[in-house]
Amino acid sequence: MIGIAIPAHDEESHIEAAVAAALRAARHPGLANEACRVVVAADACSDATEARARAAGAWTVALSARNVGLARAEAARVLVQAGARWLAFTDADTRVSEAWLVQQLSLGADAVCGCVGVDDWSCHGDDAATVRAHFLGTYEDRDGHRHIHGANLGVSVSAYRRAGGFRSLACGEDVDFVRALEASGARIAWSARPRVTTSARRHARVVGGFADALLRALVPAPAATLPSTA
Template sequence: MIGVIVPAHNEEALIAQCLAALLEAARHHELAGEVVRIVVVLDACNDFTGAIARAYGTQTLTLKARNVGIARAAGAALLLAQGARWLAFTDADSRVAPGWLAAQLALGADAVCGSIAVDDWSAHPLSVREYFRKTYVDADGHRHVHGANLGVSADAYRRAGGFPPLKCSEDVALVDRLIASGARIAWSAAPRVTTSARTAVRAHGGFGDTLAEWAAA
């Protein structure tokens, strides 16, 4: 079984499109019918995120940690207990491509760090978009780490000790742990994810704050 974890904090506006994309990816023919289970980790939600997730037939797990590292780890633990051999992570404000899971698995690595594309730059000055275009490496061999586009085998995840309980950069910390444990990591642009450049960030210190820092500079 393949497990997919989506941490969410008050994501009622975007969770539906995230889950619709994941369900399409779960039906990809290259997965040969393997079961894909999705869990939305509801971290301190007080909106309709959970109701929407359940309407899409996905599992939900409720926390009050307000901590994305804890949320990702809790979702991973749930799916590992259910027998997942591979864990894939994305974010509630992101949309995976139909071949996202198939592309991760086809790389034959212990872990996959994918790149991202931004869906809408309208909330930012042109300078931010241009800086991203000039500096971001959306090609194989990049060294970006995004919680919105990350995959890891169950064995490698366990050997590395999983996500630390960090409120930001938990994805970078996991990859550091994977490297330290000797995991084979594919730095690939093949698994495609489109994400939001929204200014109302959920995890301080993440991608949204990085964009805001660029705009201020």
């Protein structure tokens, strides 16, 4: 069985689209009808995220940690317990492509780090062109990249266990986990083939996340400091 894990905190406006895309990927003919389960870890949600995820066809598990590392780990725990051999991680504001799972598995690696794309920059209003240009000018969307995104990550259950899973981190849990995979000797494919489209949030949920990285485009460069004279 293949498992898809989605952490979510107050994502009622995005979760149905995320689950629908994940389920389309799960029905890809290239998977030869292998069973696939989507689990949404609803973390400290005060909106309809959990109910909408269930209505869309996902299993749900609720927690109150407000911690994305724990949310990813909890979704993974449910999937492993259900018999998953492969864990595919994405985010609640992300839509995976129909061939996402097939492309991850085709790489024959212990783990796959994929890229992300953005197709709607309008949330940035008058700054949209600036933020988009910054992203396109600095992001490496190619095989051999070194980006790490929880929104596009896959790993065999055996490699996940060897690396110790996700730690309790409010941000950077994906980078921390991939570093643990590297330390464990896992074979990692850094590939642009598994495709996902994510949100270009204007308001970052956490410092250091993807939205925060996009917003750096709007921070003025520091003025040059002139040398002091005696």
